[in-house]
Amino acid sequence: MDARVLRVLEYDKMKEQLKAHAASSLGLKKIDQLAPYTEYKTVKRELDRTQEGAKVLRLKGKAPLGGIRNITPHIKRAQIGGMLNAGELLEIADTLYAGRRLKSFIEGMIEDEIELPLLGEMVSYIVPLQEIERAIKQCIDDHGEIMDSASHTLRNIRQQIRTSEAEVRSKLEQLIRSTGQQKKLSDAIVTIRNDRYVIPVKQEYRSSFGGIVHDQSASGATLFIEPQSVVNINNALREARVKERKEIERILEELSEHVAGHTDELSINVDYLGELDFLFTKAYYAEEQKAVPPRLNDESRFRFKQARHPLINEEEVVPIDVELGDVFSSLIITGPNTGGKTVTLKTVGLLTLMVQSGLYIPADEDSEAAVFKNVFADIGDEQSIEQNLSTFSSHMTNIVDILKKVDNESLVLFDEIGAGTDPTEGAALAISILDDVYERGAKIVATTHYSELKGYAYNREGVMNASVEFDVDTLRPTYRLLIGVPGRSNAFAISRRLGLEEKIIQSAEAEINTESRQIENMITSLDEKRREAEQEMEVSKDIRQQAEQLHRELDQKLKELEQNKQNILKQAEEKAEAELEKARKEAEEIISDLRQLQKEGRSIKEHQLIDAKKRMETASPELTKRQQAIKKQAEKNRTFAPGDDVKVTSFGQKGQVLKKISDSEYQVQLGIMKVNVKAEDMVKIKEEPVKQPSRPITSVSSKPAVKPELDLRGVRYEDAMRQVEKYLDDAVLAGYPQVHIIHGKGTGALRKGVKELLKKHPSVKETRDGGMNEGGLGNTVARLK
Known part of the structure; x- marks a missing residue:
């Protein structure tokens, strides 16, 4: 793509927005290198990568990208035998850990049966190299300091240093606490000069301490002296520190050699971590912009629904619907200045470039985008004082350059085509240019003020008029794009609103020829019909919303009715059971009385007792006909077969019976879930059996899989x-x-x-x-x- 086109379509400004979401300098470098792709397969792959990144953010909320560093210079220095410092080695260890963590994160999602084929392939190339990471972490702490545990020798040296420091401090502190010596000191402190412990002594008492003078105050009144009693200890301390420095260098060299042996793997890790950071940067940007993935085609056809320019504040931008390449290949947009024509051009151009960069676009679902080999744009007044070019000359220079390169795989954006010269000549020239570009098969979006171009679309097949709407009542543009309606000339209407005398307006109208007046009347008629259609659409929308509300209310009433029916049935069963129990108890009492009479000597046969008990058992109370009907229907509704459509009352959702677990429990498919449901919690909503799903659906447990x-x-x-x-x-x-x-x-x-x-x-x-x-x-x- 031409750099000038990227500039006028504000592609670089969009990339600056993108940079705010990068996690590392590797991601920033990828954004700096980003340019629109022109191959359909490449664009499709990049969009698919962004889609997988967006899926990760949707499911997990974030991706672990912390700790990634650009360690390429460190790798190169180690490769040529250079010694890396502790900070550089620590950055290598952090990057290795970050790569290992990100690899584990993605592979964990894949193990959970989340489809991430492109991400899975990318992390498969990351080599953990835990030995290097562990070796560095065992020697260098999080602040970039070499730890005592780095080697046995270093531990011993530092122990010696600590012992010597403690000894020299002890001697000096005894000295400064001595009452006889305190008057000779400028201050009772132990300090350091030239890496040696000293005390501040007044100038006149220099000879009282002996030793070595390492420094003096600005006034010369104080000397910083290393007393003779600690010179030997300080010497030993200095030697130990030299040994410490050499041992640290040896450890760093050893670690650097370890890194040098794996430079190829480290370089691959850096490349893929940069790609992964860039991938998630695009996903985060899509989340911020509330952007969506468009359907992609290689047929030079796009349809952006409710498209928004990403650089305009979301609260201020007016979404537009714009399409090209299906019914028509050229779109001529007319309308007033500051009405949004140029913004429409830039929105179409920038969204096309974003798609071809593998980015989601700020638009509604079901938008469609094309892949063009070239996007050309002549937008804005770029006249050059140095080249002594007028506005018209500047535009024409750009157009001449475009006409040399345009073909049937190009998208061409013309802003105010033919402007800056005589209107008659400019309009004629604009029509000829548009015809030439159209004949080459390119797709065109052009803006203009010329009334001649309003009729151009009616006389050319494949060309469509459009306009940006202007509200005459408020004298303000609405920034809405109207496809199929050419822009009206609002000069007379605006003049009337502003109070210009009617006779002047009528005189001006008389100057317009009949053909122009007919065109203006036709446009006015089209605009009125459009407004009527929009009003009818609003009425239809209200009616639909009312119908949906009524449907929801009826559904709620049905749920309440079903619940009341179940409650009545339950109460009837409980009442019948209570009456039955009462009858049984009475029967038992009668039998008991009969047995008592028999014991008293009265003649009662055993078989008579049995018959009496049977008669009393069969004398249990009966349900009313209504209760029997309800119970019979309930029992019928609680008998289910695989394939039955049911409603689970506790969830309020419809599902399908998969299999019977027991007499009172069934397995039911609810959306993507398989759940076990009690028969009493289900209501059959369709008698005809439905064919059982042929493929299994993943079961989701209702219990949390994570312990506390x-x-x-x-x-x-x-x-x-x-x-x-x-x-x-x-x-x-x-x-x-x-x-x-x-x-x-x-x-x-x-x-x-x-x-x-x-x-x-x-x-x-x-x-x-x-x-x-x-x-x-x-x-x-x-x-x-």
Whole structure:
């Protein structure tokens, strides 16, 4: 793409917005190198990558991109045998950890059966290199300082340094605390000059201490003296520090050689981490812009619905609907100045460039975009004083250059084509240019003031008029784009609104020829009909909304009715059961009385007792006909077969029976979920069996898969850190207010690592040690945001 076109379409300004979401200098470098692609397959791949990044953000909220550094210069220096300093080595270790964490994050999502084929392929090339990372981390702390544990020799040297420092400080402090010596000192302190411990002595007492003078005050009244009693200790201390410096250099050289042996893998890691940062940068930008992925085609056809210019404030921008390449290939936009014609051109051009850069566009769903080999634009007044070019000459220079390159795979944007010269000649020239570009098969969007071009679209196949709307009542543009309606000349209407005398206006109208007046009347008629159609559409929308509201109310009433029916049935069953129990008790009492009479000697046969009991059992109360009908219907509705459509009352959703688990429980498909539902919680809504789905649908458990604690005891340090990262993300998604990380006491390394990770993690609000009944120091409690 031509650099001038990218500039006038404000592509660079859009890239500045994009940079705000980059996590590293690698991502920023990718954005600086970004330019529109011209191959359909490449654009499709980049859009698919952005789509996978957006999916990750939608499901997880964020991607772990912290810690990525541009370590390319460090790699090159190590490759040629240079010694890296501690800070550079630490950046390499941080980048390795960041890559390993991001790789684990993406692979974890894939293991959870989330489709991320492009991201999965990219992270597969990242080499963990944990040995290098571990070696660096064991030698260098988070502040870039070499630790005592880097080597046994370094530990011994530093122990010697600490011992010597303590000894020299002790001797000097004894000296300055001595009452006999205090009057000879400018201040009772121990300080350092030239890396040696000294005391401030008054000039006149120089000879009282002996030793070496290392410095003096600005006035010369104070000398900083190393007393003779500590010279030998200071010498030993200085030698130890020299040894320390040499040992540190040896450790850095060893680590640098380790890095030099894996420069190829490190370079690959850097390349892919840059690509991944750039990918998620595009996804974050799409989220900020509320942008969507358009359908892509290679047929030079686009349709942007409710498209917004990304550089205009969301509260101020007026969305437009614009299309080209299907029914018509040229769009001629007319309308007043400051009405939005140029913004429309820039919106079409910039959104096309964004799509071809693999970016989502700020528009509504179902938008469509094309891939053009070239986008040309002649927009704005770029006259050159140095070249002594007028506005017309400047425009014509650009147009001549465009006509040399344009073909059937081009999109051409003309702003005020033919302007800056005699209107008659300019209009004729504009028509000829448009015809030439149209015949070459290019797609055209052009703006103009010329009334001759309003009739141009009516006389040319494949050309469509459009206009930016102007409200005569308020004398303001609405910035709406109206396809199919040429712009009206509002000069007379505006003049009337502003109070110009009617006779002057009528005189001016008489000067206009009949043909122009007929065109203006036709445009007015079209505009009125458009307004009527829009009003009718609004009325239809209101009616539809009312119908939807009525449907919702009726659905609610139906739910209430069903619930009332179930309540009545339940009450009837409970009442009948109570009456039955009462009858049984009475029967038992009668039998008991009969047996008592028999014991008293009265003649009652056993079979008579049995018959009496049977008669009383069959004498249980009957349900009313209405209750029987309700019960029969309920029993029928609670008998289900695979394929039956049912409504689960507790969820208020419709589903389909998959299989019978028991007499009172069934497995039901609700959307993407399979759930087990009690028969009494279901109502059959369709008698005809529906064919059971042929392919299984993933079952989602209704119980949270994450426990409120994570037990790391017995887990290796690196694996534990990875588990904590993933566990915190899962716990946040599960909605836990706080979690317990059980790491045990042990050597304290795992506990320290966990606390450091929790301290830096964005989802952790605060941490504390476990209480007496929570495992004490072996458990860290984290409150989540």
